[in-house]
Amino acid sequence: MLLNCFQQEFLEAGCDEAGRGCLAGPVYAAAVILPLDFNAGELNDSKKLTHKQRVALRFIIEKEAVAWAVASVDNHEIDEINILNASFLAMHRAIEQLKVKPEYLSIDGNRFKTYPDIPHSCIVKGDGKYLNIAAASILAKTHRDEYMDNLSAEFPVYQWQQNKGYPTKVHRSAALLHGLTPYHRKTFAISDPEIILVTDNAG
Numbered sequence: 708m709l710l711n712c713f714q715q716e717f718l719e720a721g722c723d724e725a726g727r728g729c730l731a732g733p734v735y736a737a738a739v740i741l742p743l744d745f746n747a748g749e750l751n752d753s754k755k756l757t758h759k760q761r762v763a764l765r766f767i768i769e770k771e772a773v774a775w776a777v778a779s780v781d782n783h784e785i786d787e788i789n790i791l792n793a794s795f796l797a798m799h800r801a802i803e804q805l806k807v808k809p810e811y812l813s814i815d816g817n818r819f820k821t822y823p824d825i826p827h828s829c830i831v832k833g834d835g836k837y838l839n840i841a842a843a844s845i846l847a848k849t850h851r852d853e854y855m856d857n858l859s860a861e862f863p864v865y866q867w868q869q870n871k872g873y874p875t876k877v878h879r880s881a882a883l884l885h886g887l888t889p890y891h892r893k894t895f896a897i898s899d900p901e902i903i904l905v906t907d908n909a910g
Contacts, residue, residue: 709750709751709835709836709837709838709841710836710837710838711741711743711745711837711838711839712741712743712813712837712838712839713811713813713828713830713833713837714811714813714828715743716811717809717810717811717826718740718773718807718809718810718811719740719809719810719811719812719813719839720738720739720740720774720802720805720809720811720812720813720839720843721738721739721740721741721812721813721815721833721837721838721839721840721841721842721843722736722737722738722739722798722801722802722812722813722814722815722840722843723736723737723814723815723833723834723840723841723843723844723847724736724737724794724797724798724815724847725753725844725847725848725850725851725852726847726851726871726872727790727794728873728874729871729872729873729874729892730872730873730874730878730879730882730891730892730895731782731865731867731872731878731888731890731891731892732782732851732854732855732858732867732871732872732890733779733780733781733782733785733797733851733854734779734780734785734790734793734794734797734851735777735778735779735797735847735848735850735851735854736777736778736779736794736797736798736800736801736843736847737775737776737777737778737801737842737843737844737845737846737847737850738775738776738798738801738802738804738805738809738812738843739768739772739774739775739839739842739843739846740772740773740774740775740805740807740809740839741768741771741772741773741838741839741842742771742772742773745771745772745838747764747767747768747771747838749763749764750764750768750838750841750842750845751834751835751841752832752834752835752841752844753834753841753844753845753847753848753849754834754844755835756845758852761845761848761849762849764842764845765845765846765849768842768845768846769846772842773807774805774806774807774809775805775842775846776801776802776803776804776805776806777801777804777846777847777850778797778798778800778801778803778804779797779800779850779851779854780793780794780796780797780800782890782891782892782893784796785892785894786892786893786894789894790892790894790895791818792820795819795820798814798819798822799820799822801843802822802825808825809825810825811825811826811827811828812825812826812827812828813827813828813830813833813837813839813840814827814828814829814830814833814840815829815830815832815833815834815840815843815844816829816830816831816833817829817831851871852871855867855868855871855872856868858890862888862890864881864885865877865878865881865882865885865888866878866881872890
């Protein structure tokens with residue numbers, strides 16, 4: 708069972724990102740402050756949930772959270788500052804947009820660029836340990852998936868409605884055959900062996 712948050716002395720926001728390993732599209736991040744009595748039985752790491760579960764939880768989180776925000780960094784910015792820094796920037800933008808200022812941040816992962824005047828802790832696999840980080844993972848993924856679904860209508864050959872921009876076989880083959888779109892990250896080589904090939908039912 709997931710705990711509500713990392714600590715309870717200060718008002719805490721959980722933060723997570725989505726789309727870091729993609730070949731196309733922006734990286735999204737979310738910051739969420741949950742009430743201490745928040746209860747949503749299925750809430751967990753977004754990767755462990757079905758699309759239907761994520762969508763249902765998104766509306767519960769957005770309705771019941773003390774505050775929430777979602778932000779993104781597009782592919783052009785990613786190419787300029789690299790994906791790690793872009794992930795930090797997306798989280799900073801989300802934190803900045805919160806209508807209630809947090810006093811503490813719990814960050815999914817092992818690295819983060821300190822946000823001004825707010826202490827933080829990095830928690831490896833935090834989206835499977837704390838509800839506020841899990842909630843952020845849900846919002847980041849569902850908002851990004853929605854964006855990629857809408858974008859896929861413009862470039863259907865890449866099948867972004869299915870792979871969400873991740874490097875599936877279909878996506879990589881289409882990019883090699885048809886070239887890159889204005890939404891592709893040019894610093895990620897399509898044939899780069901370090902880019903992990905994911906299954907074609909990604910997302």
